[in-house]
Amino acid sequence: xxxxxxxxxxxxxxxxxxxxxxxxxxxxxxxxxxxxxxxxxxxxxxxxxxxxxxxxxxxxxxxxxxxxxxxxxxxxxxxxxxxxxxxxxxxxxxxxxxxxxxxxxxxxxxxxxxxxxxxxxxxxxxxxxxxxxxxxxxxxxxxxxxxxxxxxxxxxxxxxxxxxxxxxxxxxxxxxxxxxxxxxxxxxxxxxxxxxxxxxxxxxxxxxxxxxxxxxxxxxxxxxxxxxxxxxxxxxxxxxxxxxxxxxxxxxxxxxxxxxxxxxxxxxxxxxxxxxxxxxxxxxxxxxxxxxxxxxxxxxxxxxxxxxxxxxxxxxxxxxx
Amino acid sequence: xxxxxxxxxxxxxxxxxxxxxxxxxxxxxxxxxxxxxxxxxxxxxxxxxxxxxxxxxxxxxxxxxxxxxxxxxxxxxxxxxxxxxxxxxxxxxxxxxxxxxxxxxxxxxxxxxxxxxxxxxxxxxxxxxxxxxxxxxxxxxxxxxxxxxxxxxxxxxxxxxxxxxxxxxxxxxxxxxxxxxxxxxxxxxxxxxxxxxxxxxxxxxxxxxxxxxxxxxxxxxxxxxxxxxxxxxxxxxxxxxxxxxxxxxxxxxxxxxxxxxxxxxxxxxxxxxxxxxxxxxxxxxxxxxxxxxxxxxxxxxxxxxxxxxxxxxxxxxxxxx
Numbered sequence: 001x002x003x004x005x006x007x008x009x010x011x012x013x014x015x016x017x018x019x020x021x022x023x024x025x026x027x028x029x030x031x032x033x034x035x036x037x038x039x040x041x042x043x044x045x046x047x048x049x050x051x052x053x054x055x056x057x058x059x060x061x062x063x064x065x066x067x068x069x070x071x072x073x074x075x076x077x078x079x080x081x082x083x084x085x086x087x088x089x090x091x092x093x094x095x096x097x098x099x100x101x102x103x104x105x106x107x108x109x110x111x112x113x114x115x116x117x118x119x120x121x122x123x124x125x126x127x128x129x130x131x132x133x134x135x136x137x138x139x140x141x142x143x144x145x146x147x148x149x150x151x152x153x154x155x156x157x158x159x160x161x162x163x164x165x166x167x168x169x170x171x172x173x174x175x176x177x178x179x180x181x182x183x184x185x186x187x188x189x190x191x192x193x194x195x196x197x198x199x200x201x202x203x204x205x206x207x208x209x210x211x212x213x214x215x216x217x218x219x220x221x222x223x224x225x226x227x228x229x230x231x232x233x234x235x236x237x238x239x240x241x242x243x244x245x246x247x248x249x250x251x252x253x254x255x256x257x258x259x260x261x262x263x264x265x266x267x268x269x270x271x272x273x274x275x276x277x278x279x280x281x282x283x284x285x286x287x288x289x290x291x292x293x294x295x296x297x298x299x300x301x302x303x304x305x306x307x308x309x310x311x312x313x314x315x316x317x318x319x320x321x
Numbered sequence: 322x323x324x325x326x327x328x329x330x331x332x333x334x335x336x337x338x339x340x341x342x343x344x345x346x347x348x349x350x351x352x353x354x355x356x357x358x359x360x361x362x363x364x365x366x367x368x369x370x371x372x373x374x375x376x377x378x379x380x381x382x383x384x385x386x387x388x389x390x391x392x393x394x395x396x397x398x399x400x401x402x403x404x405x406x407x408x409x410x411x412x413x414x415x416x417x418x419x420x421x422x423x424x425x426x427x428x429x430x431x432x433x434x435x436x437x438x439x440x441x442x443x444x445x446x447x448x449x450x451x452x453x454x455x456x457x458x459x460x461x462x463x464x465x466x467x468x469x470x471x472x473x474x475x476x477x478x479x480x481x482x483x484x485x486x487x488x489x490x491x492x493x494x495x496x497x498x499x500x501x502x503x504x505x506x507x508x509x510x511x512x513x514x515x516x517x518x519x520x521x522x523x524x525x526x527x528x529x530x531x532x533x534x535x536x537x538x539x540x541x542x543x544x545x546x547x548x549x550x551x552x553x554x555x556x557x558x559x560x561x562x563x564x565x566x567x568x569x570x571x572x573x574x575x576x577x578x579x580x581x582x583x584x585x586x587x588x589x590x591x592x593x594x595x596x597x598x599x600x601x602x603x604x605x606x607x608x609x610x611x612x613x614x615x616x617x618x619x620x621x622x623x624x625x626x627x628x629x630x631x632x633x634x635x636x637x638x639x640x641x642x
Contacts, residue, residue, distance in 0.1 A: 159480045159493070160511055162504035166497040172480070173490035183483035184592065190481055194568045195526070195535070202523035205516070214516070247515045271505065 008135030018075035023089040030059040031151025032080035081125040123163035126151030140178035149175040197237035217243040217252040220303035244268035257299035329456030339396035344410040351380040352472025353401035402446040444484035447472030461499035470496040518558035538564040538573040541624035565589035578620035
């Protein structure tokens with residue numbers, strides 16, 4: 001495992017970089033690639049980001065004038081925020097074995113590049129890229145700061161998640177000292193919701209069972225719900241997370257009927273309550289705060305079972321504390 | 322006007338402080354008073370916060386073991402985050418003229434204390450208190466960090482508002498370096514919504530007119546809306562702000578019927594659009610981003626007028642840009 005300084009020296013002694021991002025790109029992988037590419041260019045090096053065919057409008061401006069359609073012979077491949085080779089976008093999959101440097105903040109037990117700088121304590125991979133850029137002796141400018149801030153803010157939930165550290169805030173401070181106006185970025189990323197998510201939420205509020213004096217929220221969803229509401233299948237947002245955010249709710253779940261006869265469970269809980277333990281009863285698992293499960297049974301039947309299990313878990317945690 | 326260093330010297334050379342907060346206390350005034358009180362006590366001084374009869378549950382723990390019911394003779398009165406004497410809570414109003422030091426971040430042209438440290442560039446008054454505590458040579462501990470972080474995060478909208486600066490993030494970083502676990506605070510302050518707000522929002526989504534391809538959102542509200550939904554008058558949240566947050570919406574307004582025959586308008590807009598100019602047509606005003614107005618006419622009639630004015634304003638701004 002490299003240190004930040006070793007990584008910077010490795011980059012400084014080479015030239016001709018092509019930076020790879022992960023599939024279904026988020027603000028962090030896009031921010032990392034843009035910031036690193038711009039910093040390397042400021043050192044007079046040739047650096048590009050491989051075009052990501054799954055790029056979305058929200059982050060596309062960060063890659064403007066930085067992308068290259070295909071790898072050139074001799075390109076030094078660097079992956080950022082990619083925790084496993086299969087997470088590369090389809091067009092980049094054949095390049096996985098040629099990655100020479102991986103910079104990441106996801107904890108994984110297996111490495112896949114000869115040189116790796118991985119720090120799972122970082123809330124965002126851009127935090128690591130920031131340190132490397134400092135080690136390279138490159139001063140932040142507005143475009144680099146914009147890229148670093150976008151990654152740092154998105155992956156830390158705008159500094160709300162438990163992964164946020166003093167370092168996360170220090171990176172944001174450095175970006176603002178470099179002249180970044182963060183407010184328009186925050187407005188776009190954190191203060192805008194889609195009408196379809198809101199319609200889905202409005203439906204959920206009317207159809208959720210609030211149990212145990214509102215400490216448990218359970219929303220059974222028939223399979224034609226989105227169709228009836230005119231909401232595309234991939235839209236509608238994170239409904240169990242939404243239900244968990246309601247004041248007083250400790251544990252929330254959606255219990256969703258599917259075309260395949262399997263009922264899918266998605267669960268969220270506050271600190272002190274264990275969603276993964278409840279989901280383990282339904283062939284699933286995950287984290288304490290967020291877990292999932294499934295059962296081959298009618299969804300209303302599963303909903304009753306899940307409701308009983310959640311109430312038992314919440315009551316137990318409540319009396320134990 | 323004092324500097325931070327002068328203010329610290331002023332405090333260091335005195336003893337026996339009583340700190341005053343503003344009425345309808347928020348995280349900033351409560352955080353300021355708690356942090357300053359704790360820091361003065363760490364210097365071995367006698368310091369208390371005057372009990373605020375309007376304190377709410379959310380912030381009450383910050384004042385635990387710090388409050389005093391009434392002023393004692395000789396108490397040195399210091400106000401924090403209070404921009405005008407009439408904003409003190411009722412029980413503190415008679416003390417207004419005795420305030421010896423005012424620390425604040427609200428811009429006002431009039432002063433009301435013989436010693437003032439006011440910096441309107443600070444997103445939160447806790448940012449100024451942090452600087453003063455550093456000048457006093459007091460190291461942050463967890464309770465001081467908790468108080469400073471609460472104020473800083475609440476007044477900056479968890480670092481989302483345009484008032485957020487590098488200094489805002491540096492204060493947050495210092496709090497976390499002092500051992501603060503900010504995640505539970507963030508969860509409580511920024512990731513919890515009341516069911517009544519959500520019920521109000523669900524109603525609004527079904528009853529809002531989306532004009533100009535969804536760039537304008539207009540919600541006419543009959544006077545019995547909350548009553549019919551079973552929502553107390555003071556609850557239900559900031560509905561025009563909610564409508565503005567919908568993807569694609571540039572300008573949003575609620576047009577509310579009242580018992581008095583006056584129709585009330587509340588308007589919000591994205592940067593680049595001027596709510597105050599539109600509200601000026603309806604006997605009101607405010608800021609570009611948030612404004613209000615009113616008209617003595619039936620609310621549906623006013624709604625049509627407001628809708629036309631908003632569409633004209635958005636189209637004009639759109640073609641101008």
